[in-house]
Amino acid sequence: MLSRSAFRQATRQSWLQQRRGMAAPAIGSFQYQVGEAAGIKIASRDTSGPIGTIALVAQAGTRYETMPGLAEGLNKYAFKNTDRRTSLRIQRESELLGGSLISTHTRENLVTGAKFFRDDLPYFVELLAEVASQTSYRPHVMQEEVIPLVMMDHKKFLANTLDMALSSVHSLAFHRGLGNTIKPASSTPYTKYLTAESLEEYAQSAYAKSSFAIVGNGVDHAELSKWTNEFFGDARKSPLQQLTSPQSKYYGGEERISHGSGNSMVIAFSGSSSPTGASYKPEAAVLAALLGGQSAIKWSPGFSLLSKATQEAPNMHVATKSNIYTDAGLVTIAMDGSATDIRNTAGKVVEALKSVAQNISKEDFQKAKALAKFKELEYGQEPRAALELTGAGLVRDNKPYQIDDVAKSIDGVTEDKVKKLVKEALENKASVSAVGDLYLLPFAEELGLKV
Amino acid sequence: MSYPTLAPFIQQRPWLMRWMRPLARWYFDNSGYRKLGLRADDLIPEESESVQLALKRLPPKEAYDRVFRMRRAFQCSLAHQLLPQTEWTKADEDISYLEPIIKEIEAERTEREDLESMIIKKRTSASTKGGH
Numbered sequence A: 001m002l003s004r005s006a007f008r009q010a011t012r013q014s015w016l017q018q019r020r021g022m023a024a025p026a027i028g029s030f031q032y033q034v035g036e037a038a039g040i041k042i043a044s045r046d047t048s049g050p051i052g053t054i055a056l057v058a059q060a061g062t063r064y065e066t067m068p069g070l071a072e073g074l075n076k077y078a079f080k081n082t083d084r085r086t087s088l089r090i091q092r093e094s095e096l097l098g099g100s101l102i103s104t105h106t107r108e109n110l111v112t113g114a115k116f117f118r119d120d121l122p123y124f125v126e127l128l129a130e131v132a133s134q135t136s137y138r139p140h141v142m143q144e145e146v147i148p149l150v151m152m153d154h155k156k157f158l159a160n161t162l163d164m165a166l167s168s169v170h171s172l173a174f175h176r177g178l179g180n181t182i183k184p185a186s187s188t189p190y191t192k193y194l195t196a197e198s199l200e201e202y203a204q205s206a207y208a209k210s211s212f213a214i215v216g217n218g219v220d221h222a223e224l225s226k227w228t229n230e231f232f233g234d235a236r237k238s239p240l241q242q243l244t245s246p247q248s249k250y251y252g253g254e255e256r257i258s259h260g261s262g263n264s265m266v267i268a269f270s271g272s273s274s275p276t277g278a279s280y281k282p283e284a285a286v287l288a289a290l291l292g293g294q295s296a297i298k299w300s301p302g303f304s305l306l307s308k309a310t311q312e313a314p315n316m317h318v319a320t321k322s323n324i325y326t327d328a329g330l331v332t333i334a335m336d337g338s339a340t341d342i343r344n345t346a347g348k349v350v351e352a353l354k355s356v357a358q359n360i361s362k363e364d365f366q367k368a369k370a371l372a373k374f375k376e377l378e379y380g381q382e383p384r385a386a387l388e389l390t391g392a393g394l395v396r397d398n399k400p401y402q403i404d405d406v407a408k409s410i411d412g413v414t415e416d417k418v419k420k421l422v423k424e425a426l427e428n429k430a431s432v433s434a435v436g437d438l439y440l441l442p443f444a445e446e447l448g449l450k451v
Numbered sequence B: 001m002s003y004p005t006l007a008p009f010i011q012q013r014p015w016l017m018r019w020m021r022p023l024a025r026w027y028f029d030n031s032g033y034r035k036l037g038l039r040a041d042d043l044i045p046e047e048s049e050s051v052q053l054a055l056k057r058l059p060p061k062e063a064y065d066r067v068f069r070m071r072r073a074f075q076c077s078l079a080h081q082l083l084p085q086t087e088w089t090k091a092d093e094d095i096s097y098l099e100p101i102i103k104e105i106e107a108e109r110t111e112r113e114d115l116e117s118m119i120i121k122k123r124t125s126a127s128t129k130g131g132h
Helices: A004-016 A070-077 A087-096 A118-134 A139-159 A161-174 A188-193 A196-206 A221-234 A283-291 A305-309 A339-358 A362-381 A387-397 A403-411 A415-427 B007-011 B014-031 B049-057 B060-078 B099-116 B125-130
Strands: A033-037 A040-045 A051-058 A100-105 A110-117 A212-217 A253-258 A263-270 A317-324 A329-337 A431-436
Touching (some): A070 A110, A070 A188, A118 A221, A139 A196, A161 A431, A212 A387, A263 A339, A283 A305, A305 A317, B007 B014, B049 B099
Antiparallel strands (some): A263 A329, A317 A329
């Protein structure tokens, strides 16, 4: 039972724990300061502004899951009942403090974090510590709250052809590990594998001190380290089961899935790992900007090769993205639209790709480099930026993701490097996935790709 | 609480507990449900939201056993018979399996009501220099 006065007192205490003024003026750098507190790797940068963000980045995304659906389940279970507080109370307290709670997962990481007023840092560090080490995994919470959300994600996934194609392309390219679907692609996760017990075991591996890092934006490094020491003392020291995944290897191939609503086609080839990893190639980011597809300026298709190539199909969505992971990467060209549009333009997209291997115009290359750098720095300016990449880099390679360095390395990219990347991609097997009306959607062979 | 009880009051006083225990045992044995193979928690009225939710939260095995006990008791009742003495519920089997769940659900409800009727005060002046 909880009396009103007890609640008020507790909230007040957490508010009063620490008060400090506004941050020092802008430093103008995105460099992360790295340290260790309570045996946990921490990184932070004190950007100016009244809002701070912290995140607990655990190396426990779909790549590392021991059974399908666990990463998704743990993501949805974040901020539920702990031994000390109920989920309702966590929600209400964070609402009162004006914070917002974040919980996402990617192929490699599970990000649990919060955005808040700078002054409330201790409260949210304590909350994250509670989520990590004191969450109570109960069957009825699974049944009533978590599994319905996982089911909804499953349905959303099946309704979105582009997501299906991207997921399929990853599994073609990397098979297991990075190839695991990021959202549940079938009902087996929640009918077969996802239970309170399996989730608790996974949490004990994911939330051990050696498998996560705490990353802060807009928080003072000394403060973060102090409060981490205070609250994360009782987190599990070593994982129940070491979550590992073998070094990713690129395979490639073709997959075609028929689907009644929507048409998507994704062409992918091996790209760059994240800057903290071994096979970092900044030219992948430049190539993604050069191929592009999406215009950065209004009322114009833009300079990018793919937006020129697909000018006849203005309603089709084309986008190139360099997906980077800790030890491998995938450059994806995603097309989404009507089946006839994709059929008519997919060939031109591949021709544009082949033309890059031959010749890149100087002007386009300059524009692509500028755009790639702009995107990287713009990304770095967002409050949540690079939280995940930094955390992952720290856990795996003991290096943070420094956005300044990344921007500098993009400056060093030459045309030859980009040409070489494309040549290698065309010589190797591509990963091609088509989802939708298979009568119209072309085969990779017809497009002139090797699979 | 799902039903009115003096139990917590008595449990807090060991001398009273010593007095009452034989009486309680006599009362439970005579109330008859054990002779039909039921447990005390089987008798909690189901017609309330919290009990309905608690029943849903029972582990599958518990839920199955509960239904089995009830059907058996119902058959006995129809036949105007008691179970053979070997099948009566023993005192140590008569554990409360549902009540902790009901209490938890009621605690959740009370917490929600408490939070809903909470009076929020603005931060004191000491903290306003934070700038928000």
